[in-house]
Amino acid sequence: xxxxxxPTSKRYNYYNSMPDNFKYSxxxxxxxxxxxxxxxxxxxxxxxxWLEDMQQMExxxxxxxxxxxxxxxxxxxxxxxxxxxxxxFLFLCENRTSDIRIIKRYGGTEEDSYQLLxxxxxxxxxxxxNNDIGLIQLSAVPPGDKLAGxxxxxxxxxxxxxxxKMYCGIILFGERLSHEELxxxxxxxxxxxxxxxxxxxxxxxxxxxxxRLQADIFRTRGILEQFVAPEIVEEMxxxxxxxxxxxxxxxxxxxxxxxxxxxxxxxxxxxxxLVSALNRFYSIMSDIISKHSGIVDKFIGDAVLALFRLxxxxxxxRAISAALDMHxxxxxxxxxxxxxxxxxxxxxxxxxxxxxxxxxxxxxxxRRMDYTVIGRxxxxxxxxxxxxxxxxxxxxxxxxxxxxxxxxxEELTPINVKGIEEFVQMxxxx
Amino acid sequence: xxxxxxxxxxxxNGIVVLNMHGDVTPFSEKAVMxxxxxxxxxxxxxxxxxxxxxxxxxxGGIAIIISLVSEARKKNQKVGVCxxxxxxxxxxxxxGLSDYVEMYETDVExxxxx
Numbered sequence: 001x002x003x004x005x006x007p008t009s010k011r012y013n014y015y016n017s018m019p020d021n022f023k024y025s026x027x028x029x030x031x032x033x034x035x036x037x038x039x040x041x042x043x044x045x046x047x048x049x050w051l052e053d054m055q056q057m058e059x060x061x062x063x064x065x066x067x068x069x070x071x072x073x074x075x076x077x078x079x080x081x082x083x084x085x086x087x088x089f090l091f092l093c094e095n096r097t098s099d100i101r102i103i104k105r106y107g108g109t110e111e112d113s114y115q116l117l118x119x120x121x122x123x124x125x126x127x128x129x130n131n132d133i134g135l136i137q138l139s140a141v142p143p144g145d146k147l148a149g150x151x152x153x154x155x156x157x158x159x160x161x162x163x164x165k166m167y168c169g170i171i172l173f174g175e176r177l178s179h180e181e182l183x184x185x186x187x188x189x190x191x192x193x194x195x196x197x198x199x200x201x202x203x204x205x206x207x208x209x210x211x212r213l214q215a216d217i218f219r220t221r222g223i224l225e226q227f228v229a230p231e232i233v234e235e236m237x238x239x240x241x242x243x244x245x246x247x248x249x250x251x252x253x254x255x256x257x258x259x260x261x262x263x264x265x266x267x268x269x270x271x272x273x274l275v276s277a278l279n280r281f282y283s284i285m286s287d288i289i290s291k292h293s294g295i296v297d298k299f300i301g302d303a304v305l306a307l308f309r310l311x312x313x314x315x316x317x318r319a320i321s322a323a324l325d326m327h328x329x330x331x332x333x334x335x336x337x338x339x340x341x342x343x344x345x346x347x348x349x350x351x352x353x354x355x356x357x358x359x360x361x362x363x364x365x366x367r368r369m370d371y372t373v374i375g376r377x378x379x380x381x382x383x384x385x386x387x388x389x390x391x392x393x394x395x396x397x398x399x400x401x402x403x404x405x406x407x408x409x410e411e412l413t414p415i416n417v418k419g420i421e422e423f424v425q426m427x428x429x430x
Numbered sequence: 431x432x433x434x435x436x437x438x439x440x441x442x443n444g445i446v447v448l449n450m451h452g453d454v455t456p457f458s459e460k461a462v463m464x465x466x467x468x469x470x471x472x473x474x475x476x477x478x479x480x481x482x483x484x485x486x487x488x489x490g491g492i493a494i495i496i497s498l499v500s501e502a503r504k505k506n507q508k509v510g511v512c513x514x515x516x517x518x519x520x521x522x523x524x525x526g527l528s529d530y531v532e533m534y535e536t537d538v539e540x541x542x543x544x
Contacts, residue, residue, distance in 0.1 A: 045524065046524075049489060049521075052488070053488055053490070073456065074456050074490060077490035077494065078456075078489040078493070080490075080497075081490055082489045082492075082525070083525070084496070084524075084525030085496075086500055106493060106494075106500075107497050107501075108500075176525075177527050177529065177530060178524075178525060178526030178529075180526070
């Protein structure tokens with residue numbers, strides 16, 4: 001850009017009307033102290049402006065609203081505006097050996113682009129860049145390198161981007177509007193800027209990756225929660241490395257429930273109707289169990305296995321409360337849902353509750369794992385469930401002892417159940 | 431943001447006036463350059479950039495102005511700016527941009543003297 005005639009005298013009137021502290025640029029050059037002060041002031045102001053710019057840019061570099069090329073473009077414009085260059089070029093190299101392209105140009109000409117492109121393509125220094133983010137220090141460009149030809153009074157920033165885009169760079173090219181050569185201080189400033197840009201890009205990448213990771217976890221959580229209880233999903237996602245398989249001893253209350261006469265029901269109904277009715281049953285039962293802070297361990301056919309463990313010492317009370325609500329929920333489904341009624345009208349839930357120490361964990365092989373519980377109480381709750389008639393809830397002694405003050409029970413005659421040697425004392429919730 | 435919200439244009443005294451609105455930043459690039467390209471074709475010899483409605487100009491915004499001035503000079507067009515705050519007058523001076531454009535305190539002066 002060639003320099004034009006000095007502006008009209010009006011400009012100087014305008015200048016003269018400015019406060020004294022704005023007049024530094026017209027201080028006579030013979031006053032060396034003033035000139036030095038002016039340079040320092042100018043340098044400080046430039047630094048302040050850049051810091052302000054960087055702060056703004058870092059705020060605008062947010063995942064989803066920008067990409068790295070846009071970030072580089074913003075940096076290029078900021079450099080151009082700060083250093084007063086008449087033209088700037090943004091280039092991108094797709095791979096280590098070739099295919100350098102000028103992807104954005106401000107000012108300058110097509111010829112400038114071709115000239116720069118040729119230099120960039122012949123620069124050994126660029127070809128030898130390692131795959132990391134960094135700045136090419138102009139002072140480090142070997143004299144024989146083609147890049148040295150434009151290094152003298154231009155700014156060249158090269159920032160390494162991801163592997164597929166080996167590097168992305170900025171060249172501020174041509175004469176500065178002020179016709180001043182770059183001072184050592186300004187070159188130092190560019191180095192500081194490059195560090196800031198590098199940090200901004202690193203932060204951007206970390207944030208972007210973090211967002212992606214969070215989205216993946218969110219998606220995974222959604223999928224897992226369709227199969228296992230949210231609390232178990234949380235435990236799985238929080239577990240270090242592999243989800244452990246050795247199991248853990250815990251004192252839990254186990255609730256087993258199933259629909260009385262289900263085998264006969266399934267034989268006389270179409271599978272589609274049965275599945276549809278069962279899905280509504282699962283949905284209502286899950287909600288009720290969750291409401292009482294229990295977790296559904298699994299659904300097996302018409303059976304539900306739920307665990308109450310979140311508030312030790314209070315588990316049987318919550319399990320029995322859930323059982324009573326499950327009976328009500330089942331009855332309400334029969335009343336309100338025609339299809340459900342047509343399938344399960346003459347039926348009801350049988351529920352067994354047992355409290356004791358069980359092994360909780362992820363059981364199975366590396367290919368197929370199942371998070372569940374095993375132990376005497378699991379077996380006993382299933383047996384009690386099997387003994388319960390429609391709309392009945394049977395509980396074992398520990399469950400009775402911890403909840404007898406809150407519910408009414410009927411003591412039943414001890415009986416022998418499969419898999420348990422001694423006679424089992426049980427109570428019916430009434 | 432729409433072009434009309436960042437830059438409005440008008441023709442006064444044979445001068446194309448680009449009125450900057452709000453923040454002049456890299457985001458203004460398309461609006462500014464589109465407005466310039468659209469209204470500076472043909473016989474246009476004078477462009478006035480009016481900052482009276484500009485709230486803020488950052489370095490990227492200055493780069494856009496440099497880019498516009500550079501394009502205008504290729505077409506032998508004369509560029510003036512007006513209504514800059516003293517702070518931005520200083521910045522235009524500091525980077526040397528004031529040597530390439532005519533600077534005026536008000537739009538009235540600019541339209542008379544450019």
